[in-house]
Amino acid sequence: MTEHRAPGIVRAWAGPALLTVLTMAGWALLEAAADSPQEAWFVRAFILLGAVAMAVHVVAVLMPQRRAVRELAALRALHDEQCQALAASLEELRHGDLVAMTAPIAALPQPMQLGVGQASRALAALMQQIQSSSVEVASAAGTVQRTSSELASASSQQAAAVVEITASTEELARTAGQIAANSAAQARLAARSESSADTGAASVEAAVVGVEAVRGHMAAIAARADTLGARSRDIYRMLDLITEIAQETHILALNAAIEAASAGEHGGRFAVVAEEVRRLAERSRESVDSVRSHLDEFSGAIRGVAQATAEGSQAAEQVLLQSRSAEHAIAELRSALTETAQAAREISLATGEQRTASDEVAATLREVGDVIQRIADGLRRYTDAAERLNQLALSIQLLTQSFRIESPHSLKHQLLRWTERLRDLSGNLEAVEGALSELLETCPYLEMVYMVDVSGVMTAFVVNRELVGERQLPGSAAVGRSFAERPWFQAVARDRRSAVTPIYDSLLTGDPCFTIAVAVGSGDDTVGVVGADVNLRNWTKI
Amino acid sequence: MLVRAGGAAYALPARDVRFVVRGLVCHPVPGARPRLLGLAQYGGEPLAVLDLHALAEGGTAQTSQRVTVVLGRRSERRAPAVGLAVDAALRVAEFSGPQSPDDGRLIQGALSVDDETVTVLDTSVLMADRWRAGGWDDD
Numbered sequence: 001m002t003e004h005r006a007p008g009i010v011r012a013w014a015g016p017a018l019l020t021v022l023t024m025a026g027w028a029l030l031e032a033a034a035d036s037p038q039e040a041w042f043v044r045a046f047i048l049l050g051a052v053a054m055a056v057h058v059v060a061v062l063m064p065q066r067r068a069v070r071e072l073a074a075l076r077a078l079h080d081e082q083c084q085a086l087a088a089s090l091e092e093l094r095h096g097d098l099v100a101m102t103a104p105i106a107a108l109p110q111p112m113q114l115g116v117g118q119a120s121r122a123l124a125a126l127m128q129q130i131q132s133s134s135v136e137v138a139s140a141a142g143t144v145q146r147t148s149s150e151l152a153s154a155s156s157q158q159a160a161a162v163v164e165i166t167a168s169t170e171e172l173a174r175t176a177g178q179i180a181a182n183s184a185a186q187a188r189l190a191a192r193s194e195s196s197a198d199t200g201a202a203s204v205e206a207a208v209v210g211v212e213a214v215r216g217h218m219a220a221i222a223a224r225a226d227t228l229g230a231r232s233r234d235i236y237r238m239l240d241l242i243t244e245i246a247q248e249t250h251i252l253a254l255n256a257a258i259e260a261a262s263a264g265e266h267g268g269r270f271a272v273v274a275e276e277v278r279r280l281a282e283r284s285r286e287s288v289d290s291v292r293s294h295l296d297e298f299s300g301a302i303r304g305v306a307q308a309t310a311e312g313s314q315a316a317e318q319v320l321l322q323s324r325s326a327e328h329a330i331a332e333l334r335s336a337l338t339e340t341a342q343a344a345r346e347i348s349l350a351t352g353e354q355r356t357a358s359d360e361v362a363a364t365l366r367e368v369g370d371v372i373q374r375i376a377d378g379l380r381r382y383t384d385a386a387e388r389l390n391q392l393a394l395s396i397q398l399l400t401q402s403f404r405i406e407s408p409h410s411l412k413h414q415l416l417r418w419t420e421r422l423r424d425l426s427g428n429l430e431a432v433e434g435a436l437s438e439l440l441e442t443c444p445y446l447e448m449v450y451m452v453d454v455s456g457v458m459t460a461f462v463v464n465r466e467l468v469g470e471r472q473l474p475g476s477a478a479v480g481r482s483f484a485e486r487p488w489f490q491a492v493a494r495d496r497r498s499a500v501t502p503i504y505d506s507l508l509t510g511d512p513c514f515t516i517a518v519a520v521g522s523g524d525d526t527v528g529v530v531g532a533d534v535n536l537r538n539w540t541k542i
Numbered sequence: 543m544l545v546r547a548g549g550a551a552y553a554l555p556a557r558d559v560r561f562v563v564r565g566l567v568c569h570p571v572p573g574a575r576p577r578l579l580g581l582a583q584y585g586g587e588p589l590a591v592l593d594l595h596a597l598a599e600g601g602t603a604q605t606s607q608r609v610t611v612v613l614g615r616r617s618e619r620r621a622p623a624v625g626l627a628v629d630a631a632l633r634v635a636e637f638s639g640p641q642s643p644d645d646g647r648l649i650q651g652a653l654s655v656d657d658e659t660v661t662v663l664d665t666s667v668l669m670a671d672r673w674r675a676g677g678w679d680d681d
Contacts, residue, residue, distance in 0.1 A: 247564060248564065250631075251562050251563070251564050251609070251631070254543070254562045254631050254633070254634060255561055255562050257543075257556075257633070257634035258543065258556050258559050258560075258561070258562070258634060260634075261556040261557070261634055262556070262557065271634070274634075275633070275634075278633060
């Protein structure tokens with residue numbers, strides 16, 4: 001300011017100095033050239049005019065000029081102050097802190113304050129809108145993704161089912177073709193069977209006539225066998241009589257022999273006759289026995305013939321009945337064969353039409369299968385697009401989270417509010433852990449929140465067991481471990497501002513997450529850094 | 543005379559045979575010994591009929607009683623007779639066998655006829671006084 005002011009003073013006093021020099025130079029020249037009193041008066045008047053001009057210059061020019069310079073310096077200082085406030089506000093804006101950017105604008109003129117405040121609120125509203133829009137987009141994308149995934153899966157199943165149905169229909173068509181061919185063959189066979197049935201009917205009719213003749217012959221044989229049986233019984237009676245006679249003769253011969261024996265020598269001849277008679281009776285008995293034996297065989301044969309004849313008659317009767325039944329059955333069979341042939345022809349015709357229809361259905365099903373397959377492919381692409389849309393919404397959310405706005409949905413703002421509590425609790429680790437636990441309850445999308453001191457050593461941490469479950473914690477999650485080399489800590493320690501990391505895979509859950517870190521305190525009063533790991537599978541809960 | 547009774551062949555002296563009859567109806571006698579088949583009517587007189595096989599071999603009667611041999615002394619027409627029930631009366635023949643010693647024994651011995659053993663009986667003991675008086679003693 002002094003360097004700028006020195007030339008101004010020179011320039012401010014240069015005019016009067018030049019006017020003085022010129023007045024003194026003119027007075028000296030006029031004094032030297034004045035010879036008369038009039039010329040002396042002219043010289044005095046010139047000097048007076050010069051003095052008046054100097055006074056007028058001082059009063060009219062120099063003094064307002066000095067006042068203007070002072071006002072200009074004040075204005076310049078005010079301008080500098082306002083520029084610095086604006087720069088500070090813009091610096092906060094550059095770091096995305098739309099809340100802190102409104103603090104320095106108190107030094108700005110009212111219209112500028114109003115403008116910056118409106119711009120800040122508009123930006124905050126825009127960020128909120130973008131945040132909510134990104135969540136809605138993510139939700140919609142998730143719904144679309146799930147729906148399209150389910151539809152793709154269902155379409156794949158439908159495509160598989162259509163393939164199976166197509167195969168079944170083709171098989172049905174082939175089967176229908178085979179049925180048609182078989183039906184045609186069956187019709188031909190039925191026609192031949194009709195002819196065979198006619199031949200069979202004639203044969204059965206002839207068989208019935210033959211069997212009736214056999215039955216008549218059997219009856220005649222049975223009658224003759226009965227006659228023979230009666231004759232045999234007569235012969236038996238005769239044989240019994242002969243046997244009786246032979247036995248009586250035998251006894252008589254014995255008695256005669258006894259009498260002859262009692263007669264001594266005189267009965268010798270009589271004894272011989274008696275013996276001959278006895279022998280004759282014996283032979284008669286033996287002959288009768290032989291005849292009886294033959295007659296037994298003959299009678300047995302007759303009984304066998306009679307029995308066989310009876311059985312034959314019965315069998316002939318049965319055969320006759322069966323033949324008549326067969327005749328009736330053949331007649332029914334012929335009728336059935338006629339109907340079968342007609343039905344087979346109709347089946348052949350119907351199955352031929354069915355095969356044609358099945359072929360058409362199979363072709364249509366193949367087209368449907370192709371369409372469903374294309375739909376499934378399109379739905380998979382739709383799923384991929386929804387996934388990309390979800391990722392895009394997440395990226396937008398991360399971008400919006402790089403801004404701090406006065407909203408419960410702003411992680412930076414939330415953490416900064418909590419750091420104000422933590423700053424007061426510094427040194428009381430139990431109170432810090434309690435506050436961190438409350439933070440976890442407030443923000444269920446956080447996997448873990450922790451606090452490190454200014455040297456980067458962890459002093460307290462709390463894990464969200466609802467997200468992490470009973471998994472074992474990694475070795476880095478321990479009090480006393482140093483996080484001084486972590487980029488988020490270095491960023492916060494360097495800039496004293498909140499920092500957001502890129503997305504990485506969580507060591508706790510394996511899910512994608514990012515860390516947001518905020519300094520506890522400000523400037524030389526910084527007591528540490530609070531870090532929060534945000535689980536991105538639950539980020540829409542923000 | 544050769545007869546067959548109970549499956550065995552016996553030889554009776556023809557001099558003791560009066561007659562051979564068939565189909566003689568025999569009426570059993572209550573309380574009689576097994577060898578006494580009963581009483582029959584022959585020639586208007588009662589006739590005791592004995593089972594030959596049971597008589598010769600002991601035991602129960604086994605003959606069919608188709609034929610009855612009426613025994614009796616021919617010299618004594620009025621002498622009581624005894625009937626022997628046999629299965630069959632075969633024939634009258636002469637044999638050279640043991641002679642009747644008249645020792646009171648029914649079985650006199652045996653001889654072989656046509657490769658068959660024939661028991662020779664002395665039927666006179668059946669008509670002895672001892673028999674007639676109280677019956678022939680089995681002992």
